[in-house]
Amino acid sequence: MIDGVKQQKWWGWGEEGKAYHHEDKPKFAPFVKKMVGVDITAPVAPVPPFSSLDVPASRLSDALRADLESVLGAGFVQTDDETRVVHGFGKGVRDLLRVRSGRLSRLPDVVVYPGTQQEVERLVDAVVAADGVLIPFGGGSNIVAALEAKPDEHRQVVSVNLGRMNKVLEIDEVSGLAHIEAGVFGPDMEDQLRARGWTMGHHPDSFVWSTLGGWIATRSSGMQSDKYGDIADICRGLTMVMPGRVLTLRPLPSTSSGPSVREMVLGSEGRLGIITSAWVNVHRIPEVRELQAYFFPTYEDGLKACQEIVESDAAVMMARVSDAIETQYIMANGKKSSRLGSLSSKAIQKIMLQKGWDLEKIAMSFVGFEGSPTHVRYEKGLVSKIVRRHGGMGVGKGPGSLYDQKKYDTPYIRDFMLDRGLVADVSETSTPWAYAEQIHTNTVAAFQRAMDEIGVRGVVFCHLSHSYHSGACQYFTFAIADSSPDAEKTYDHAKRVIQQSFMDNHGTVSHHHGVGEEHSPWMDQDISPAGVFIQQALFDGVDPGRNLNPGKII
Ligand code: FAD
Known part of the structure; x- marks a missing residue:
């Protein structure tokens, strides 16, 4: 570990000592039992100690080590086992299954920590001269196997952790742009910006453990993207180190010089080079920030309301709605005394029943507002009318503020589930509005059919997470009750079925992962196939030696 560069647990999400607990949420264990038949209150075996792993030895040559140490200093060239394991995986459920069972495959041979742009340039040239493989590393939070070296990679593999490059370098207050180093984690970056009255407004669920460079390299979206844009909108310029050259794209509001090189770098997952800094849109911190909760009789009503909200004059910062099962999950996951727990109170249920709603079908929604008090009041008025038009009702801002406080704790639940033989993961897609209901219905049905066919219990639920003029992103969470050694195969099957359903129902393979x-x-x-041909030509042209994170994307 390097001072000042935080590192996640080798076996799970986030920091050591932090975990999900169910004891203060009395409805959660019965919910899980009902959905997938698993008793989460039963004792569990602890995760095996790191010392039980059989870590393959580093293949770093003395010559490359000497080159790297001369660029960075010996302290920033690490080959210890735990550092190599942490840098060898992302945080997809497949990664967690593998690392927990000691199937480590091809780990990086060395992890390096450059502190400056010049060091990145020199180390890239040194590694390429030695015909090594370079894999940039941000927070290691991706869930798409974007960091793993090929199992049969015979060349030396160098993981480049950007964590020391973590400063907001400059704010152009006239233009609303900030120049920021790529290795900064979300909270550190926002703290630096907020100290000067600014925010970037990009808040993925993985915010605490992901970096600016990682967001750009994966085309990330955040929960406030409806207002601030996806990272593809936010990132206006950047610097990227490539073998023997440096790409510099100035920050520009827009340009007609295409094909857009900026767009080629966005989502390039380390295949074109190492992003060292970026120019991003920043905004003055809004005076008011509020999340209101609403209920709809059904998910379909909520979807229609979200479409109308995005088409209205209310430029909300977030509008999400959960389907019936996810709504039940959220309510079961609320603490007994909390405002989320109280949503399932008898009084609210009575109102819903009076309205003739089926409690098994209700859909919960959060809508976020930001700006001056007058602006927020205006937006809330517009949204209330839309909600009512779609048969919904508001339940105030209490549940929303609780959701806001707890939103970054949610990822810990996946490790808790895995400890109990429940393999849980997510898949997300975007479609035009015309197919929004269809993709939801068909994906849920395809997953359930697949689980029935192989006789494994599973549950899938979904929320609309981002809205656009022409369509929306829907985010599916699925959990499979399989603690057998075949759990990864069962997961593969479920994941394949869901992804194929996206393709069959006018969705994209992924919206933001x-x-x-x-x-x-x-x-x-x-x-x-023609699109893949263009991408292949790009990667082959830029990286003929396949030194830059080969095998990712295509
Ligand atoms: P890493 O995982 O370290 O790397 C991802 C890829 O980018 C790799 O190919 C890597 O080589 C490349 N890369 C990293 N840094 C650089 C760089 N400086 N230059 C060039 N290439 C680089 N994503 C969202 O968009 N929104 C969400 O809400 C969201 N929620 C998540 C919740 C959980 C629990 C988890 C596990 C993941 C979630 N993700 C989400 C996915 C993940 O956090 C994103 O993909 C994130 O952008 C990855 O950033 P990172 O810094 O962790 O990158």
Whole structure:
């Protein structure tokens, strides 16, 4: 570990000592039992100690080590086992299954920590001269196998952790642009911006453990993207180190010099070079920030309301709605005394029953507002009318503020589930509005059919997470009750069925998680064989020696 560069657990999400607990949420264990038949209150075996792993030895040559140490200093060239394991995987459920069971495959031989742009340039040239493989590393939070070296990679593999490059370098207050180093983690970046009255407004669920460079390299989206844009909108310029050259794209509001090189770098997952800094849109911190909760009689009503909200004059920062099962999950996951828990109170249920709603079908929604008090009041008025038009009702801002406080704790639940033999993961897609209901219905049905066919219990639920003029992103969470040694195969089956359903129902292979190796098999369906041909030509042209994170995307 390097001072000042934080590192996640080798076996799971986030920091050591932090975990999900169910004891204060009395409805959660019965919910899981009902959905997938698993008793989460039963004792569990602890994760085996790191010392039980059989870590393959580093193959770093003395010559490359000497070159790297001369560029970076010996302290920033690490070959210890735990550092190599942490840098060898992302945080997809497949990664967690593998690392927990000691199937480590081809780990990086060395992890290096450059502190400056010049060091990145020199180390890239040194590694390429030695015909090594370079894999940039941000927070290691991707879930698409974007960091793993090929199992049969015979060359030396160098993981480049950008964590020391973590400063907001400059704010152009006239233009609303900030120049920021790529290795900065979300909270550190926002703290630096907020100290000067600015925010970037990009908040993925993985915010605490992901970096600016990683967001750009995977085309990330955040929960406030409806207002601030996806990272593809936010990132206006950047610097990227390539073998023997440096790409510099100035920050520009827009340009007609195409094909857009900026767009080629966005989502390039380390295949074109190492992003060292970026120019991003930043905004003054809004005076008011509020999340309101609403209920709809059905998910379909909620979807229609979200479409109308995005078409209205209310430029909300977030509008999400959960389907019936996800709504039940959220309510079961609320603490007994909390405002989320109280949503399932008898009083609210009574109102819903009076309205003739089926409690098994209700859909919960959060809508976020930001700006001056007058602006927020105006937006809330517009949204209330839309909600009512679609048969919904508001339940105030209490549940929303609780959701806001707890949103970054949610990822810990996946490790808790895995400890109990429940393999849980997510898949997300975007479609035009015309197919929004269809893709939801058909994907849920395809998953359930697949689980029935193999006789494994599983549950899938979904929320609309981002809205656009022409369509929306829907985010599916699925959990499979399989603690057998075949759990990874069962997961593969479920994941394949869901991804194929996206393709069959006018969706994209992914809306914001990127491609990696996980989604690569669907690329020709996603962008057509000709699109893959163009991408291949780009990668071959820029990186003829296949030194830059080979095997990702295509
Ligand atoms: P890493 O995982 O370290 O790397 C991802 C890819 O980018 C790799 O190919 C890597 O080589 C490349 N890369 C990293 N840094 C650079 C660089 N400086 N230059 C060039 N290439 C680089 N994603 C979202 O968009 N929105 C979400 O809400 C969201 N929620 C998540 C919740 C959980 C629980 C988890 C596990 C993941 C979630 N993700 C989400 C996915 C993930 O956090 C994103 O893909 C994120 O952008 C990855 O950033 P990172 O810094 O961790 O990158």
